[in-house]
Amino acid sequence: MPDTDVEKDAKTEEPTPRRIEEARERGQVAKSQELVSVLVTLAGLVFLWIYMPFLYKTVHEMVRWALETFNSPVPENPAEVTGVIIGAAGRALVMVAPLAGVVFVTAFFANVIQFGFVAAAESIAPDINRINPAQGLKRLFGVRTAVQFLFSMAKMTLAAVVIYFFVRWRGPRLTALVDGTVHNGVAAVLTEVLFLAATMLMLFLMLAVVDCVFQRHQYHVDLRMTREELKEELRRMEGDPAIRARRRAAMRRLLFSRMFAAVPESDVVVTNPTEFAVALRYRQDNDRAPVVTAKGRRKVAERMRELALENGVPIVERPVLARGLFFAVDVGGEVPPELYQAVAEVLAYVYNAHGNRKAA
Numbered sequence: 494m495p496d497t498d499v500e501k502d503a504k505t506e507e508p509t510p511r512r513i514e515e516a517r518e519r520g521q522v523a524k525s526q527e528l529v530s531v532l533v534t535l536a537g538l539v540f541l542w543i544y545m546p547f548l549y550k551t552v553h554e555m556v557r558w559a560l561e562t563f564n565s566p567v568p569e570n571p572a573e574v575t576g577v578i579i580g581a582a583g584r585a586l587v588m589v590a591p592l593a594g595v596v597f598v599t600a601f602f603a604n605v606i607q608f609g610f611v612a613a614a615e616s617i618a619p620d621i622n623r624i625n626p627a628q629g630l631k632r633l634f635g636v637r638t639a640v641q642f643l644f645s646m647a648k649m650t651l652a653a654v655v656i657y658f659f660v661r662w663r664g665p666r667l668t669a670l671v672d673g674t675v676h677n678g679v680a681a682v683l684t685e686v687l688f689l690a691a692t693m694l695m696l697f698l699m700l701a702v703v704d705c706v707f708q709r710h711q712y713h714v715d716l717r718m719t720r721e722e723l724k725e726e727l728r729r730m731e732g733d734p735a736i737r738a739r740r741r742a743a744m745r746r747l748l749f750s751r752m753f754a755a756v757p758e759s760d761v762v763v764t765n766p767t768e769f770a771v772a773l774r775y776r777q778d779n780d781r782a783p784v785v786t787a788k789g790r791r792k793v794a795e796r797m798r799e800l801a802l803e804n805g806v807p808i809v810e811r812p813v814l815a816r817g818l819f820f821a822v823d824v825g826g827e828v829p830p831e832l833y834q835a836v837a838e839v840l841a842y843v844y845n846a847h848g849n850r851k852a853a
Contacts, residue, residue, distance in 0.1 A: 506723045508716035516716055522608035523712035525705035527644060529603040531697045536599035538690055540592060545683065548588060555584045607705065637711060644704055651696045659689050752787035752824060756797050757804035759786045761843045763818060766810045770794035771818040772801075773828070775840055782827040783836050788819050807843045814839065 508516075516522070541548070558580070663685055718726065752772075756762065759772035772787040774780070789797055801808050814835045821829055828836050 504717035527704040528701040755786040
């Protein structure tokens with residue numbers, strides 16, 4: 494994170510994947526708290542809408558139970574008092590637990606959809622910078638604080654506008670409820686309140702999406718690097734033994750895939766017969782000399798022989814020649830003059846026995 498404006502201006506390079514991964518390991522992720530709050534509230538309202546009949550019934554039973562309990566003689570036995578307390582707590586838990594579960598699950602998934610699952614012990618470890626007054630002042634006058642203030646003002650303005658038009662539109666209907674029954678009045682008021690809350694939440698959700706985009710942008714801005722940091726990062730990556738090993742493994746896989754693809758296009762595969770295998774190609778119009786298209790030993794040689802058999806490429810056993818070609822010529826290289834005679838004899842044998850398979 495930049496500490497000064499000078500450092501911020503110097504951080505012009507985009508963060509590397511390694512820097513982003515290290516930030517995730519520290520618990521630093523792009524997160525919109527606005528989006529979490531809106532989704533949690535929206536899920537709670539939807540659940541309450543579905544849960545309302547059961548909730549109404551539960552509240553009705555709880556009120557009746559409370560009235561019956563208060564009208565009963567005061568219990569003198571401590572066990573009876575404990576039973577009353579447990580009964581009240583149990584009924585309250587029945588009402589609250591489902592809603593609390595919905596809120597918890599929604600909050601969890603609202604975070605997961607933003608940045609995936611992150612378990613970083615460092616993010617909950619004590620940090621002296623969190624109580625550092627200087628750091629607190631920088632956060633107070635930072636970009637994020639200013640944006641949060643603007644979002645708060647926008648939410649307050651939207652809420653005021655929505656409530657104003659809601660009262661003008663639905664106010665007469667709510668006033669008419671005075672002449673109705675209590676049951677119908679309560680149900681109607683709850684319906685109107687949920688409608689008002691859902692309307693505001695839809696507007697807040699649009700603001701939350703904007704905040705989510707901003708938080709992702711600001712996250713990458715905060716992780717930007719200076720040129721010196723980028724060079725140091727690249728040096729560390731180059732010096733990492735695990736990265737070098739992965740790079741070598743990837744290069745080997747690429748080389749083997751290219752070699753195996755070249756075997757079916759070759760004229761002959763010269764073998765040891767089990768230790769070495771070298772594939773040769775010669776096109777009179779294109780090649781100055783025979784070319785080694787693939788070579789390998791042990792399992793690679795075995796795979797080359799399998800490909801040759803599958804694609805009808807002749808296999809010729811010449812142990813000395815196969816060993817000499819394997820150590821003397823790289824893949825894609827031309828046969829050296831000292832091996833011309835031996836290779837020419839093999840190609841002549843193949844052309845006489847099988848014909849020139851790939852004549853140019």
